[in-house]
Structure formats: structure tokens, C-alpha cells
Amino acid sequence: MESKKAALISVYEKEGLEDLAKALHKAGYIILASGGTARKIEASGVAVTRVSDYTGQSEILDGRVKTLHPKIYAGILSNRSIAEHQREIEENFILPIDVVVINFYPFKEKLSEGLSLSEMLEYIDIGGPAALRAAAKNFPSVWAVSSPSQYSVLKEVLLSDSQSFKEEELLALRREFAREAFKRTSIYDGEIFNFLMGKGKETSFSYPFFLSFQGEEEKVRYGENPHQRAAFLKSGNKSWRKLQGKELSYNNLLDLDAASEVLRNLVDIVSFSGVKSSTFIFKHLTPCGAAFSDKSLLDSLLKAKSSDTKSHFGGIFVLFDSKKGEEEGKGSILPINGETAEEVIKDFAELVVAFSYTDEALEVFKRKKNLRVIEWQGEFSGIEYRSIQGGCLVQERDSILVDEINQAGLTEGERQDLLLALLCARLAKSNTVCLASGGKILGVGAGQTSRVDSAEVAVWKAGLYKHNLSGAVAVSDGFFPFPDSLEILSKAGVKTVAAPLGSKNDDVVLQRARELGVKFIKLSRRHFRH
The missing domain is CATH 3.40.50.1380 (Methylglyoxal synthase-like domain)
Structure with missing residues (x-):
């Protein structure tokens, strides 16, 4: 041949x-x-x-x-x-x-x-x-x-x-x-x-194919620190787009993922609770300010900034505004307006994330050319991955049960404060105790190695900014192993506490709550975040 x-x-x-x-x-x-x-x-x-x-x-x-x-x-x-x-x-x-x-x-x-x-x-x-x-x-x-x-x-x-x-x-x-x-x-x-x-009845835990993360690669200047090389490996079409600002860093992308979790949960919370507007501010993946408001988005932003008047500088701002519908649970999401944008740029912000913006708001943001403005466009993934030596961990994303807060004996204010504190506790690193009152977060004790330390840090943070904890609510992401945390919270003025059970000392903790006059809301889910 x-x-x-x-x-x-x-x-x-x-x-x-x-x-x-x-x-x-x-x-x-x-x-x-x-x-x-x-x-x-x-x-x-x-x-x-x-x-x-x-x-x-x-x-x-x-x-x-x-x-x-x-x-x-x-x-x-x-x-x-x-x-x-x-x-x-x-x-x-x-x-x-x-x-x-x-x-x-x-x-x-x-x-x-x-x-x-x-x-x-x-x-x-x-x-x-x-x-x-x-x-x-x-x-x-x-x-x-x-x-x-x-x-x-x-x-x-x-x-x-x-x-x-x-x-x-x-x-x-x-x-x-x-x-x-x-x-x-x-x-x-x-x-x-x-x-x-998703095309049939799943007989076991199913999750998207991990190797699909080897899709398009987006360059990242460096990792968490300048000496670490990094890249953003996309799993598919991005659910967001950057409207302005500098390139997103590795840390910005982690912050954006945390912001998406806020938006995902807020869609459910707002439809349930009737909250109109909300603002969450993050630093290093930890909420440092958060607020709900029935008045306006600007009001929620001002309240969130007053949660911690120092830490919001250089923060990640997650903004959500909605219009209540005539039927309960019905409404529509509104674009971020110009007056709220004006308040955002009064201080240094790294990143702003929302579903949409008015033209007026975008013009305001242009005055801060380095400010990264993100529009969330797509669906939210229900699965999360974390790499470890030798492989990858995969799990369903955590979510809160909003209905658990709708219990007899709670005022509307207590209910909204508990929802706010619960969402913050679910997003912060364990161990976490979050305090709220008047529709805003007053103190966050996150990432502590003991539950009692978390309670002490939350109370200390609230005192640092002269927040009044009389009648406040507290949420813990895990059970109280001993009554000491309750005693610290009660002494500071907290009257309502929500936490899961699971300790061998549950009966002792619940009895102590009754003695202190603290209303104890039993949560069926733990919300650890490592």
C-alpha cells in the first residue's frame, strides 16, 4: 500500500x-x-x-x-x-x-x-x-x-x-x-x-459532577495572599456579572459566594416575614452588620452600618429591596436606588451585591471607579464543594427553617429579630452567638473555640458600640453544653434565645432558662460552619 x-x-x-x-x-x-x-x-x-x-x-x-x-x-x-x-x-x-x-x-x-x-x-x-x-x-x-x-x-x-x-x-x-x-x-x-x-427519582445523595469544575478558567491575580498562585475554575455559566470596578480577587470571590447565600436565604425570609428591605455587611466572610427595615432600603443600610461603626469600612455590602404584594408571601424584588447608593459610597466599600440597580444608582457608583458592583442574575446552587488533601467534600448547602420562628408567644419584632440573628449565625463561623434587637444585629461572637466565649464576645461587641441589649434576642448556631452562656446573655438583658438541643445537659440548660425568665426557642437544626 x-x-x-x-x-x-x-x-x-x-x-x-x-x-x-x-x-x-x-x-x-x-x-x-x-x-x-x-x-x-x-x-x-x-x-x-x-x-x-x-x-x-x-x-x-x-x-x-x-x-x-x-x-x-x-x-x-x-x-x-x-x-x-x-x-x-x-x-x-x-x-x-x-x-x-x-x-x-x-x-x-x-x-x-x-x-x-x-x-x-x-x-x-x-x-x-x-x-x-x-x-x-x-x-x-x-x-x-x-x-x-x-x-x-x-x-x-x-x-x-x-x-x-x-x-x-x-x-x-x-x-x-x-x-x-x-x-x-x-x-x-x-x-x-x-x-x-435530575431526571428521575434519586436513590442516593446526588450532586453535580465535580470534574465539570475543570471548565473555563478565569485568571485571579493571586490567592488569599500575594505569594499564593490561584485561578477561578468555573463549573458552568456564571450566575452574576460585574457591572464596574476592579477585577475580583480570590478573597472577593469568596465574599461573593457568602453574599449569594444571603440573597438565597432572603428570598425565602422576606416572603415569609413581610420584611421589605435588608442590608448585610461582611468582613472576612463574617457578618459585621445586618438589618431589616419595613421603611426603606436606606434605613436598613443605616441600621446595618450602626451595628458595628468600625468594621463596615472596606466591607462587602449585600442589598435587598422588595415591594410587598397584596397577597401574603407575594411581592417583587426592586432595584437598588440612588439614595442608597449615595450612602454606600460615603465610606470605603470593596463590593456591592444585589439583584439589580437603577440607572441612577449605577451613575452614583461610577464616582468610585474601583468599587466592584455585582448583579446577581442566575439561580443559586444547592450544592457546595470544599477541597481537602486527597479529595473533595461535597454537601447540600445549609438553609434555615423560617417556620420554626413562627411560634406562639413571639411578638412581630421578636420574630424578625430572631430571623435576622438566625441568618447571621448560619453564615458566621462556629462557634457563633448573634444578638439582635430593633431589626438590626447588635453583636456577633463568631469563630470562637467555646460557646461561652462566643456569648461573651457578642455581648462585648454590643457594649463596645453602646447598644442596649435590654429585651434583645440571641441565636446560637449550636447547643449550649452548660447554662453559663445563658447566664451571660441574661445578665446583659437578653430575653429570648433560640438554639438547637443535643447536649446531655439540655434539661439543666432549659431549667436555667426558666429560672432566668429567658424565653427559649428550640431549633431543630444545628448550623455549624467550619
């Missing part, structure tokens, strides 16, 4: 295809293609050998089987350094396929079109990933080309003279292409897994 070389091309995205085909033809390759790919290449004036003509097998099953043939896979997978492999492909009139150019059916892109399950199954590519994996496996001899972004490099190699690239350079390039090919096939399979995950 005369020594020839071939290139297999099967692409859905045809950007740059004509130029690549011309380069392959000029370099002496026989081009194997089918369907729309073949027609596109032929239209550019380049000769194409149809896959069905080469294999002797026509496409069947409405095109489901095109390239799945031994003459294709033997040509890709034969080891060029093994004489027996070369003898076999020559005896079977098989062309060595040195270049495989593949991109897949647009499965993820079709998800947004509302197609039926049977329609989506037709966009699961079989032949493409199989051929690409085969080429990547045999990268010492074969180019596995998985993206139009790689065409320019391949063309440079094809059209260069034999002295332009050393063999070790070519091998390194093919290895890089192979690595990218396996990355793309793993992501593609992950997208299909994630789609099918």
Missing part, C-alpha cells in the same frame, strides 16, 4: 475550518469527513474523502453511527513504532490517521432551549468523544485537536519546514493537545451526568 497520511475531521463548530483544511491539504493529508463537515470543506475547494466511501459502510441509524469503524480506529490507534501494527494496517488497507479534529454536539448550549428528554439525548455525541480520546491516547504520533483555538498552532506546524520544530517540541505540543482533549471529554460527560441527575 502506498504510504499516505490522513486527517479525520468531524466538527459541529466550523469556525476556521476552511483554512485548516487547506493547510492539511497543502501538507499532503487525505481529509476524511462526513455530513456537514465534508460539505463545508468541499465548498472551500478542498478535496474530501467521505468516511462512508473510505470504510465501505454507509451512515446508519439516522447518523448515529458514522465514524465508529475499525478502519477509523485502527488508523488512529496503531502504534507507529511497532512493526506488527504497521503490517496489519497495510494488509487491511487502513490509512494512518495522524490528525483528528473534533468538537462535539452542543449539549450544554441546548439545555437552555427547553428541549424534551428524548430531544436532548440526540445531542449526546458518541463518535466525537470516542475518536478524540483515541487520538489523545496515541498522542506520541497523533494530534488530538479539540478546539478551533488550537488550529493556528497546528497550521504553523503543518506548513513549516522539517527544521522548524524539534521532535521533542512536537511531542510536547501533542501532549498538551491530548491533555486538553481528555479535559474536554471529562467536562462533556460531566454536563450530561448533571443533566440526567
Whole structure:
């Protein structure tokens, strides 16, 4: 058999295809293609050998089987350094396929079109990933080309003279292409897994495919500290967009995730409680100010800033405004207004996060060009991941049970204060005790190694800013192992405490609450955050 070389091309995205085909033809390759790919290449004036003509097998099953043939896979997978492999492909009139150019059916892109399950199954590519994996496996001899972004490099190699690239350079390039090919096939399979995950009754804990985090990569200047390298690996389409300001840092992205948790919970809380507006201010993933208001968003912002008059400087501001509907639990989310924006920029803020903004507010923010303004647009993920040595932990995101606060004997003010403190306690690091009164947070004792320390820090913070704790409420993210925390809170003026049970001293703690005249609300969920 005369020594020839071939290139297999099967692409859905045809950007740059004509130029690549011309380069392959000029370099002496026989081009194997089918369907729309073949027609596109032929239209550019380049000769194409149809896959069905080469294999002797026509496409069947409405095109489901095109390239799945031994003459294709033997040509890709034969080891060029093994004489027996070369003898076999020559005896079977098989062309060595040195270049495989593949991109897949647009499965993820079709998800947004509302197609039926049977329609989506037709966009699961079989032949493409199989051929690409085969080429990547045999990268010492074969180019596995998985993206139009790689065409320019391949063309440079094809059209260069034999002295332009050393063999070790070519091998390194093919290895890089192979690595990218396996990355793309793993992501593609992950997208299909994630789609099918919600299509039936799950018999066990199911979660999105972790490898899908190896999707698009966004550069980050550095990690938590300047000496740490970092990147943002996206799991899919971003749920937010930056409207202005500097690039988001690694720490900003962590803050943004915390902000999304506030917005996710507020949607449920507002519909239940009737709260109109709210502001949360974070520093280092810990709430340092928070408030609800039935008056206005500006009022909630002013109250939140007064929670801790020092720490909100350089903080992350999460703003939420809504309009009450005529029916209970009904309403609409409002854009952030100009007067609230004016108050935000009076002090230094790192990041502002909200569902939307008025044009007036955006004009105000422009006066602080470095201020990062984020618009939350998409859905909220119900799953969170944390990397550890040797693997990754995955869990459902925590959420509060709003109905638990709707208990007999609570005033409307107490109910809203408990909701506010509960949300803060759920977001802060354990151990946490949060104090609230008058629709704002008065003290947060977070990240302490003992529950009693958390209570003492919360009371100390409230005293630091001269907040009156008489009649205040307190929420603990975990149970009280001893009555000492209750005694500290009661002495400071707290009259209502909410916490889960679970200690062997529960009876002692509850009895002490009765003796102190403290109303104890039993929460069914613990809200540890490590």
C-alpha cells in the first residue's frame, strides 16, 4: 500500500475550518469527513474523502453511527513504532490517521432551549468523544485537536519546514493537545451526568459532577495572599456579572459566594416575614452588620452600618429591596436606588451585591471607579464543594427553617429579630452567638473555640458600640453544653434565645432558662460552619 497520511475531521463548530483544511491539504493529508463537515470543506475547494466511501459502510441509524469503524480506529490507534501494527494496517488497507479534529454536539448550549428528554439525548455525541480520546491516547504520533483555538498552532506546524520544530517540541505540543482533549471529554460527560441527575427519582445523595469544575478558567491575580498562585475554575455559566470596578480577587470571590447565600436565604425570609428591605455587611466572610427595615432600603443600610461603626469600612455590602404584594408571601424584588447608593459610597466599600440597580444608582457608583458592583442574575446552587488533601467534600448547602420562628408567644419584632440573628449565625463561623434587637444585629461572637466565649464576645461587641441589649434576642448556631452562656446573655438583658438541643445537659440548660425568665426557642437544626 502506498504510504499516505490522513486527517479525520468531524466538527459541529466550523469556525476556521476552511483554512485548516487547506493547510492539511497543502501538507499532503487525505481529509476524511462526513455530513456537514465534508460539505463545508468541499465548498472551500478542498478535496474530501467521505468516511462512508473510505470504510465501505454507509451512515446508519439516522447518523448515529458514522465514524465508529475499525478502519477509523485502527488508523488512529496503531502504534507507529511497532512493526506488527504497521503490517496489519497495510494488509487491511487502513490509512494512518495522524490528525483528528473534533468538537462535539452542543449539549450544554441546548439545555437552555427547553428541549424534551428524548430531544436532548440526540445531542449526546458518541463518535466525537470516542475518536478524540483515541487520538489523545496515541498522542506520541497523533494530534488530538479539540478546539478551533488550537488550529493556528497546528497550521504553523503543518506548513513549516522539517527544521522548524524539534521532535521533542512536537511531542510536547501533542501532549498538551491530548491533555486538553481528555479535559474536554471529562467536562462533556460531566454536563450530561448533571443533566440526567435530575431526571428521575434519586436513590442516593446526588450532586453535580465535580470534574465539570475543570471548565473555563478565569485568571485571579493571586490567592488569599500575594505569594499564593490561584485561578477561578468555573463549573458552568456564571450566575452574576460585574457591572464596574476592579477585577475580583480570590478573597472577593469568596465574599461573593457568602453574599449569594444571603440573597438565597432572603428570598425565602422576606416572603415569609413581610420584611421589605435588608442590608448585610461582611468582613472576612463574617457578618459585621445586618438589618431589616419595613421603611426603606436606606434605613436598613443605616441600621446595618450602626451595628458595628468600625468594621463596615472596606466591607462587602449585600442589598435587598422588595415591594410587598397584596397577597401574603407575594411581592417583587426592586432595584437598588440612588439614595442608597449615595450612602454606600460615603465610606470605603470593596463590593456591592444585589439583584439589580437603577440607572441612577449605577451613575452614583461610577464616582468610585474601583468599587466592584455585582448583579446577581442566575439561580443559586444547592450544592457546595470544599477541597481537602486527597479529595473533595461535597454537601447540600445549609438553609434555615423560617417556620420554626413562627411560634406562639413571639411578638412581630421578636420574630424578625430572631430571623435576622438566625441568618447571621448560619453564615458566621462556629462557634457563633448573634444578638439582635430593633431589626438590626447588635453583636456577633463568631469563630470562637467555646460557646461561652462566643456569648461573651457578642455581648462585648454590643457594649463596645453602646447598644442596649435590654429585651434583645440571641441565636446560637449550636447547643449550649452548660447554662453559663445563658447566664451571660441574661445578665446583659437578653430575653429570648433560640438554639438547637443535643447536649446531655439540655434539661439543666432549659431549667436555667426558666429560672432566668429567658424565653427559649428550640431549633431543630444545628448550623455549624467550619
